[in-house]
Each structure stands twice: as structure tokens, then as C-alpha cells.
Amino acid sequence: MTDAIIKTENLRFAYDAESRNVLDGIDLEIARGSFVAILGHNGSGKSTLAKTFNGILLPTEGRVLVNGSDTADPEKLIDVRRTVGMVFQNPDNQIVASVVEDDVAFAPENLGVAPAEIRARVDNALRRVGMYDFRLHAPHLLSGGQKQRVAIAGVLAMEPECIVMDEPTAMLDPIGRREVLEAVRSLRRGRGMTVVLITHHMEECVYADRLIVMSEGKIAMDGTPKEVFPRVEELLSLGLAAPETVALLHSLNARGFALPLDALSVNECADVIAKALGRREGSSLPGGKIQ
């Protein structure tokens, strides 16, 4: 039995009684300390699933347990929210205060933490995302990546055990994306925070321990990135594309190669291709020699 921080049992959810189930029977365990990426085409129910993890949405059927507490139990709700923090796509719409440090203080203030302790948590959270020097700035004057890091700090100040991020980089430019991903990676170092990352970008999933692909409110694929990404045709049928390295190897295979598809980084991919070419170099095929 694994130590699950979040567990869903036969989770079904519909936004209103007559409409179809947006989540349709999801059984899932998120292991404590793991890094889980969730992929899926638009409207597949990713955001809805995320919102059931901390009781923003309650299951229509089935249940969601956080550290064993049912999210539908009003007595446990604050505990659940404090355990599972959430970061959303648009940083502008999750920053509540006009000064960075005041915003980061919002969650601990809500939890009734003592002033000196709040100060310590705020400074610590801002340092962890590299925004300490901006603590007195006005959020609306920051870049997208900086705002999103403030939003992450705002959740960290709550001292959650798990952070769920719903497409945190979707509205950012490449620099902002890199900043946010770097912040996520540093969360994983040290304390081993559980991270659930919902994303559209395949490259962001490469470092995940586990990859879940959603489709029509169900879990369509589930495994390590090296297990999931090589299933290129299946991904395509779910409206997703494989990472470019895998796609390249796949189309080389369509031209007669027989390469393994689990090379996710550019380096791994280059190794695979070089090795294959090396073999052909050794063979007696004419014109196979490449300098």
C-alpha cells in the first residue's frame, strides 16, 4: 500500500444535474512526495479534477480523500485547503493585495497565524521562489513570471504538503515559463513537496515521476513519461502530440528504422540516433557512411 496524499474513489462530477459527467469515474492515488504531471486536450476535465483535490468542487458521486480526510466534510475543509495549495493560470486573478509581501501574508492571516510567525513564513516563501527582493513592489508592475512566482509564494506561506498547479505557464512568455519551472523544480529539491502539474507543454512533463493523460473525464493513460510518450499513435488519438524528440524518432521509424522511442531529452535522442547510424555505418549498406 502506498502512502497517498490525495486519493479519489470512483470520482464523478457534473456541473449541473442535467449535464453530462465532466469527471467520469476517476480512481487515483497521488503518492506523497511525488511529481505528477497531468495532460489532456482542452475540456478533458483537468481543471475540474484539480478543483476537487482541495474541496473547491465536491464530488457528485464517489469521494476525494486528502490525508485520509473526506473533502466533503465541512469540519475538515480548512485542513484540506491548507494541505493542498493551488496555483492557477492567470496570476493577475489570484493576487489579492497591492504589495507583494502583503499578498503572500494573505493565507497565513486567514489561518490565524501569529504576526511574527507570518513575517517569517512570508520572508521564507519569497526567498524560496527568488522574489524576496521584490517584497515591497506593487504586483501589477511585475512581469508575468514574477507574478506567478508571487502566487506560488502565496501558497507556500500556507505551508502545504502538496501544490497543484493548473497550467501555471500557459499565459507566460518563454522567460517567464523558465522562471516558474525553475521555482517548481526548487520546491521539489530539499523538502520533497508533492507537486501536481497540469500542463499543455510536453517538455514540462519530462521530469515528472508519473504522467496521467485525461480524456473525456477519464484517465486514458497512466505511467512514467518513458512509458507513456512512446505510445505516439494513442497520444495523437487523444488530441495530444508526443514531445518533439519522440516524434522525430517515431517518424524515423516510419522510414524504416527501428529506434527505441523512450528518448525524451535532446541528448538521449541524439545518442539513440548516433548509435543507430553507427550500426548502419558498420553494415555494408552503400552510402551509409556519414561524416
Added chain:
Amino acid sequence: MLKNITLGQYFPGDSVVHRLDPRTKLLWLAGYITALFLANNAWAYALMLAVLIGESAAASIRPKTLLSGMKPLMFIVVFTAVVNLFYGTGEPLLKIWVFTVTADGIRRSVFMVLRILLLVCGAFLLTYTTSPLALTDGLERLLGPLKKLRVPVSELAMMMSIALRFIPTLIEETDKIMNAQRSRGANFDTGKLTERAKALVPLLVPLFVGSFRRADELATAMECRCYVPGGNRTRMKVLKFARRDVLALALCAAMLAAVVLLRRV
């Protein structure tokens, strides 16, 4: 063009005025406004002007910044000036059709304009030197006794601080939409009033729709961070009265007394 609206904006700083307790500053503003309405002669207005200049110097806010904040209100100021001009009694100095201008009218007009300018500048000095959070915290504490009458003071204070937080964001968004509509040929700046009003429709619709989505997302984000309306919140920055606050309030009382005395002059 909208970028220069400084309504409710906060300029971080470290002056004496910045460091005053927000409650002191709110009481000061209340005292200043009361004094403005008590003022009834040139001496009293001169005193009020001097107080404002002194206050902005103490806050290291340049008069130019204060006056530039007045720009969006210029229409109201001019309108008030013109209307008051014709309201005087006594010997007419000038007659235009059915309107008469008297010395009394000119006096009224000047005082009224001064009153509006000083009032708005006084309020601006408060928001320029006080972070919205401190401001709403102060207001919440001052209005605290009303909680006994079931007035949701904390929730109202939270709404106000969020409104202040979103002013710059909404201004930015308005600018963006205006530019997008301009690039499709919309004209907000010239033409007949009806035409300009019509051009505002494609501006306001996306702005409203956007605001509702924003409010919805913000509410969810606040819930995720354990906000419970009416819950017992603590504060990172606890408000504390210092010696300078006592001093400032004493000065405020002195100003009120002086204005009351000047009424007899």
C-alpha cells in the same frame, strides 16, 4: 492615456506621513474635511491651504503630483466654478442674458473651487502615502464598533482593498481593449458625443465580461488560500499608535480650533 489616472494609487516611501498609523491619517482626513466645511473666509482658506502644503512637504509628495491627480476631475471643478459664479447676491457686476455675476458670486466660486481642490488633494495625500491594505485595516479598526450592530465591517474592508488592488489592473485592461478596438478602426477621441458614446459599447462589453470572469477566479483563489468571510483573521502588520500619532492628532485638533476661531474674524 488612461495610464495617468492616479486615483487610489499608493507611492511607497519612508516619510513621517508614510509612517503614521493609518487610523491617524483617516482621522486627520476626517478632521481636515470638517475644517474645510467650517471655513468661511479667506483667512480660514489660507490656513487650510497652508496645512495641505505643509502636509505634502512632510510626505515628500510634490505639489505637481497632487495636481496631476486632479486632471480627471477638471470638468467637475470648472462646472462648479461656473455655476457658483451666477449664484451670488448683491450688486451685479456683469449681466449676461438672464445671468448676473456679482462680487459675492466670484467669492463663492473661488471658495468652492478651493474647497474641492483641497478636499480631493487631502484625500489623495492619504492614498498616496498609505498602502491600500493599511488603509482598509485602519478603516476596519475605526469602524470596528459597528460590528456589534451586525455591519460586516471586515468583509466591506476586504472588498475595498480588493477594489483598490484591481484599479491598475482594470485600467491596463481598458487600455489594451481600447488599443485593440482602435486597430480595428474604432474612434474614442473625436467625433460627436453620440458617436463617441457608441464607440464605448464595444469597450465596455468585454471589460464587463472580463471582470466577471476575474471576480470568479479571484474568489476561487481566495478560497484556496483558506479565506472564510467573517472568519477570525490575524495580521502580519499589527497597527500601533506611536508618539508621532499623538502629535499628529494634536495638530489636527489645533487646526480645527483655529478654523472655528477664524469664523468670527
